[in-house]
Amino acid sequence: MANYLTSYTGLFSSDATDDAPAVRSIEIPLIQRDYAQGRTDGRVQEIRARFLDVLYDALAGDEKVGLDFIYGDVEDGTLRPLDGQQRLTTLFLLHWYLGYRAGQIAEQQPWMSFSYATRPSARLFCQRLVKAVAPPNVADPTAWIVDQSWYLYVWKHDPTIQAMLVMIRAIHERFGDCDARLAWERLVSADDPAISFQLLPIDEMGSGEELYIKMNSRGKPLTAFENFKARFERSISWAGEKAIAFDQRVDGVWSDILWRYRGNDDIVDDEFMRYIAFVTDVCEWRLGRVPNGSSFENRALRLFGTEGAEAEECLTFLFHAFDTWVEVDIAEEFRRIFTFRPVSADDEGRPLLLFGTDANVNLFDACCRHYDSRYKGRFSYGRTLLLLAVILNRADPSDEFPRRLRVLRNLIEASESEFRPHRLPALVADVERIIVHGSLEEIKGFNKAQAEDELAKWAFLDEHPHLAPALFRLEDHQLLHGSLQAFELDADTFGHRVTAFESLMAAPVKWRALTGALLAAGEYARRRNARDLQFGSPSNGEPWRNLLTGTARANLVNTATAMGAVLDAVAAGTASDTSLREVRDAFLREREQEGYFDWRYYFVRYEAMREGASGIYASVGGAMGYRVCMLNKTQMNGKYRDPYLTALVREAGASGDVIDGEEGPFFIGGYVEETRSMFLRKSGTGLRCAVDGFVLKPPSHSEFLERFHEIRANSGLDEQLKLVILQEWRDNRHVDTEDRIQAGARLLRDLVAAGL
Known part of the structure; x- marks a missing residue:
């Protein structure tokens, strides 16, 4: 059946070919739905904006556009479209808008013969609209129309008319800044119209009503993907055979790939859109671009539709990203690469451990289900880069891929703070550098400290390949990532230290003893800021991760030294519990023999001082001493404890006699520079820790004063009510020469025994 290339005004032209049907008017038939492009729901607004963008580029620029086929029945000079009424209505309104602005509708013209048979009101509106000449510079043509005397009040209930008004406003918002006269000339040009379509008469295909039913048998509008696919196919027409291949693959082998991942609606349109969005973003990143705020559909049309070397490269990647999964058991392929469970040390085909809460290791499946170009979905930056790595390697497989992928996994885990939209081009360049070229030089996007450590580990394994299983097991530990x-x-020590670490960190049951042994081995804490130090926690894993990871190796020398000493002791012993206790006891004996009771001595001896759930301790200037805060969380605006007072209460056996004394005296808020006092429940007598001892505060009730003064006289308190702890100047600081916790516990027991 013949079809004819024409334009909206060309339909009415007397210069049409002899074979083309003569059209004198257009009438939207009764069987058609209302004018949907003017609806106000979110999806239609986006479609409308995209369509107007296309029309604007054609009229205000130099890119002509074809609007595909318009099917219709032409009888007695009247075209009744069965498919294309939305586009024709928009073109009619666009002619009116540009016409009045260009001063071209002062008299009757053929294109004005446009009407709706759906409702008499819509037909009348069209008739009156083409006779209305708005001022060329009217601020709001829609408001102007509604304000005219010919505009009927009842029309506000007609959905087609209201939809037309919405479209007129949208046209004005999009075309308000264009040269109306130039746009008009391009729109109505008889020889070279900027906007065209193919008219396909259907008079030989049966009645219009029957054909309409056949064409719309699904009972649904075109999906967003179907609209995008049509636009995309047109945009890549420059690619010749590749454009034809795209059309064939989308409806063929690529649909077969995605069919396994279809949603509950039994279609794969959403899955296509998400995966193409992923490919589009990746292509822009590979070109060094940060995707702007426009929809991925518009970005894809510009990216792939702008003929040139970049578009060719991107189109090649798009084809590979789909073709690589043809006739592949995708789920099994990803199970071979990734797992959530550490594997045995002798497994030569070690899959890469993938951390996270999403147990779906099939990244292709996860991408098709969750990818979001706005970076708000469940498919993270890290998974995006890992999927890219797999796709890149499938284009040029390497025997070193598992090791390279492991390195990439490590970098991703250490680079959460680097994952920002503007950094994605650098991160993608790093992925290609690692996966394709096997190079760790010039890493620019990922965490620098982790990149340096990956180089060190790579060199270490090159020299000692037999230690790879142990190193990989350690990397895969949930606390290290x-x-x-x-x-x-x-x-010489790495292998047995890995085994010892795995034993100690398998469960929190050993962590309390481990914190004491580590501190006995050295000042292993890591500085968080000018005030806080990060230690391990007796109960939570996150503080251990915060302690052991996330900074350069040079910043963890003390941590590594203490950890190494403890792990060596555990590896050499018969039982880890015994080994940890021996490390602790040896340290305490040495300090007690020297009479050297510094903060480390107290923290090692008294477990209560290491109970902080966060592993964070705050002190003035960040120097651990005799005035310290033990934080339950990461900040001091919540509950926290003084570790010395906590240990003192426990040692005295006076938990029930102290306010908030079940676990020790709690404090809420405040600053580390402030003094903190605990109080006895019965009398209100206070006790606080000072640099050189403990200071008492008299009871708040007079009935307890006599007993309080008796205790004062018998306990050796000075005039400031301080129990002074003798100290010596050692290592540039004052250090206790006696155990202040024992001395303070005796004082507290005396206070409680006296009924205070």
């Missing part, structure tokens, strides 16, 4: 900066890369 690939970061080994807190472990010395020493071939």
Whole structure:
């Protein structure tokens, strides 16, 4: 059946070919739905904006556009479209808008013969609209129309008319800044119209009503993907055979791939859109661009539709990103690469451990289900980069891929703070550098400290390949996520230290003893800021991760030294519990023999001082001493404890006699520089820790004063009510020469025994 290339005004032209049907008017038939492009729901607004963008580019620029086929029945000079009424209505309104602005509708013209048979009101509106000449510079043509005397009040209930008004306003918002006369000339040009379509008469295909039913048998409008696909196919027409291949693959082998991942609606349109969005973003990042705020559909049309070397490269990647999964068991392929469970040390085909809460290791499936170009979905930056890595390697497979992918996994885990939209081009360049070229040089996007450590580990394994299983097991530990900066890369000790670490960190049951042994081995804490130090926690895993990872190896020398000493002791012993206790006891004996009771001595001896759930301790200037706050969380605006007072209460056995004394005296808010006092429940007598002892505060009730003064006289308190602890100047600081916790516990027991 013949079809004819024409334009809206060309339909009415007397210069049409002899074979083309003569059209004198257009009438939207009764069987058609209302004018949908003027609806106000979110999806239609987006479609309308995209369509007007296309029309604007054609009229205000130099890119002509074709609007595909318009099917219709032409009888007695009247075209009744069965498919295309939305586009024709928009073109009619666009002619009116540009016409009045260009001063071209002062008299009757053929294109004005446009009407709706759906409702008499819509037909009348069209008739009156083409006779209305708005002022060329009217601020709001829609408001002007509604304000005219010919505009009927009842029309506000007609959905077609209201939809037309919405479209007129949208046209004005999009075309308000264009040269109306130039746009008009391009629109109505008889020889070279900027906007055209193919008219396909259907008079040989049966009645219009029957054909309409056949064409709309689904009972649904075109999906967003179907609209996008049509536009995309047109945009890549420059690619010749590749454009034809795209059309064939989308409806063929690519649909077969995605069919396994279809949603509950039994179509794969959403899955297509998400995966193409992923490919579009990746292509822009590879070109060094940060995707702007426009929809991925518009970005894809510009990216792939702008003929040139970049578009060719992107189109090649798009084809590979789909073709690589043809006739592949995708789920099994990803199970071979990734797992959530550490594998045995002798497994030569070690899959990469993938951390996270989403147990779906099939990244292709997860991408098709969750990818979001606005970076708000469940498919994270890290998974995006890992999927890209798999796709890149499938284009040029490498025997070193598992090791390279492991390195990439480690970098991703250490680079959460680097994951920002503007950094994605650098991160993608790093992925290609690692996966394709096997190079760790010039890493620019990922965490620098982790990149340096990956280089060190790579060199270590090149020299000691037999230690790869142990190193990989350590990387896969849930507390480390690939970061080994807190472990010395020493071939003689590395293997047994890994085994010891796995034993100690398998469950929190050993962590309380471990915190004491580590502190006995050295000042292992890591500085968080000028006030806080990060230690391990007796109960939570996150503080251990915060301690052991996330910084350069040079910043964790003390941590690595203490950890290495403890792990060596555990590896050499018969039982880890015994080994940890021996490390602790040896340290305490040495300090007691020297009479050297510094803060480390107290923290090692008294478990209550290491109970902080966060592992964070705050002190003035960040120097641990005798005035310290033990934080339950990461900040002091919540509950926290003074570790010395907590240990004192426990040692005295006076928990029930102290306010908030079940676990020790709690404090809420405040600053580390402030003094903190605990109070006895019965009398209100207070006690606080000072640099050189403990200071008492008299009871708040007079009935307890006599007993309080008796205790004062018998306990050796000075005039300031201070129990002074003798100290000596050692190592540039004052250090206790006696155990202040024992002395304070005796005082507290005396206070309680006296009925205070």
